[in-house]
Amino acid sequence: xxxxxxxxxxxxxxxxxxxxxxxxxxxxxxxxxxxxxxxxxxxxxxxxxxxxxxxxxxxxxxxxxxxxxxxxxxxxxxxxxxxxxxxxxxxxxxxxxxxxxxxxxxxxxxxxxxxxxxxxxxxxxxxxxxxxxxxxxxxxxxxxxxxxxx
Amino acid sequence: xxxxxxxxxxxxxxxxxxxxxxxxxxxxxxxxxxxxxxxxxxxxxxxxxxxxxxxxxxxxxxxxxxxxxxxxxxxxxxxxxxxxxxxxxxxxxxxxxxxxxxxxxxxxxxxxxxxxxxxxxxxxxxxxxxxxxxxxxxxxxxxxxxxxxxxxxxxxxxxxxxxxxxxxxxxxxxxxxxxxxxxxxxxxxxxxxxxxxxxxxxxxxxx
Numbered sequence: 001x002x003x004x005x006x007x008x009x010x011x012x013x014x015x016x017x018x019x020x021x022x023x024x025x026x027x028x029x030x031x032x033x034x035x036x037x038x039x040x041x042x043x044x045x046x047x048x049x050x051x052x053x054x055x056x057x058x059x060x061x062x063x064x065x066x067x068x069x070x071x072x073x074x075x076x077x078x079x080x081x082x083x084x085x086x087x088x089x090x091x092x093x094x095x096x097x098x099x100x101x102x103x104x105x106x107x108x109x110x111x112x113x114x115x116x117x118x119x120x121x122x123x124x125x126x127x128x129x130x131x132x133x134x135x136x137x138x139x140x141x142x143x144x145x146x147x148x149x150x
Numbered sequence: 151x152x153x154x155x156x157x158x159x160x161x162x163x164x165x166x167x168x169x170x171x172x173x174x175x176x177x178x179x180x181x182x183x184x185x186x187x188x189x190x191x192x193x194x195x196x197x198x199x200x201x202x203x204x205x206x207x208x209x210x211x212x213x214x215x216x217x218x219x220x221x222x223x224x225x226x227x228x229x230x231x232x233x234x235x236x237x238x239x240x241x242x243x244x245x246x247x248x249x250x251x252x253x254x255x256x257x258x259x260x261x262x263x264x265x266x267x268x269x270x271x272x273x274x275x276x277x278x279x280x281x282x283x284x285x286x287x288x289x290x291x292x293x294x295x296x297x298x299x300x301x302x303x304x305x306x307x308x309x310x311x312x313x314x315x316x317x318x319x320x321x322x323x324x325x326x327x328x329x330x331x332x333x334x335x336x337x338x339x340x341x342x343x344x345x346x347x348x349x350x351x352x353x354x355x356x357x
Contacts, residue, residue: 018208020187034186041184041221047262049227051182051316055207055216061175067264067276080316095312096235100271103235105310106314119252126348130271132264143218144280146228 004032004040005049006148013143016053064114065107067132069100070125077102083124089117100130163205170198174206182221210246225280232287232309233280237273238306239266245275251298252277257290273306284309 007030017025023041024034044050072080077095084104085089093104106121108114122129166174173196183191189207193200210216213236225233240248245263252275253261259276279294281287287309 009221012220013223014180014220016220018189018204018211018219020189021169022182022188023184023186025279038184038186044221045181045184047227048224051222051224052183053184053221054178054219055210056218056222057175057179058214058217067262069271077312081312085315090315093313093315094310095314096308096310098306098308103310130267132267132271132276134262134264135274136249136263137244137248137261138253138263139258143220144223144225144259145256146223146230147282 002040002043004030004036005044006146008037008044009130009146010048032067036083052103063107063109064111065105065134066114066118068106068118068121069130069132070102070127071100072102072125072127074101080125080127084121086124087117087121089114101144163209164199164202165209166198166202166206169195170202171206174198174203178207190236226313229282230280231282232284233278234287234310235308236277236291237306237308238275238277238300239272240275242274248300248303249275251300252294253311255294255298257281257294272304 023037027034027037041053089107090104096103106117108117118129177192182188185191189203190200193203252258257279258277262276264276266274279287
């Protein structure tokens with residue numbers, strides 16, 4: 001990976017300028033050109049290193065969201081995961097090693113729509129959903145420190 | 151920031167009405183445009199003023215609707231192929247202390263309190279640890295337990311072995327751009343498959 005790509009990841013997982021020329025502001029701070037920044041961000045996005053350059057919304061304030069788990073027989077995992085994925089409100093979906101083996105996050109504009117979606121997922125999958133709403137967050141999301149070349 | 155400060159911060163700003171705030175949220179949830187003036191690009195597309203876009207996004211970051219604004223990295227793409235959700239059973243009167251402790255650890259990327267769902271689920275504190283492989287995650291966890299004297303709490307480690315979907319939170323009815331992403335995550339050479347679940351159907355109330 002190019003040095004500038006790494007520097008951008010180290011420096012700008014948070015604090016992207018909210019200004020008329022944000023990429024120029026970043027360029028000045030890193031002693032490169034605005035085009036360098038734009039090319040780097042484009043490269044990182046196209047190569048799949050970044051999912052986006054943009055906001056991480058606060059789940060609690062941006063709408064309703066919930067962590068949900070299901071216990072699914074292994075042979076049905078792929079089919080059930082596909083059914084869960086078909087819902088727009090589902091934005092993470094992982095198989096994990098546990099009796100509860102399918103874990104996903106459901107989001108909705110409000111609590112009523114969230115509960116409707118969960119009921120609809122249960123109907124579509126034929127399994128009960130264990131809902132685990134957030135009670136309290138202890139973590140301030142500042143991005144993630146990457147250990148390069150280790 | 152308290153409510154009075156928030157109100158004060160809205161004075162003199164070109165905030166959008168509710169409908170346009172929703173439109174702006176939809177427009178940025180999949181990322182900012184990679185143009186020289188991305189906020190102006192958004193403003194033109196939405197038929198609003200650049201200053202309104204700037205002031206509204208600034209207000210969202212100050213009021214914590216936006217937790218961070220910047221590069222959103224896919225850990226997996228940088229070699230972080232293992233992630234474990236580490237869950238803890240901590241007495242109610244101690245959970246805040248342990249939650250704060252965990253959140254201070256560099257290797258912990260999320261830390262939430264959630265309700266127990268007895269008898270199926272006893273854990274009330276959830277943390278996430280990423281690593282380049284399974285052994286790195288387990289080493290980091292062992293260090294974390296030793297350094298913070300957490301051995302007394304019952305815990306479980308739920309490694310992920312398959313990713314079916316990962317994309318940003320969509321609260322404004324937008325489309326998920328990576329809805330069909332699906333990747334095997336078994337990289338460590340160990341068997342990642344969990345034993346056949348003994349519960350075929352679980353009925354758990356939610357709320």
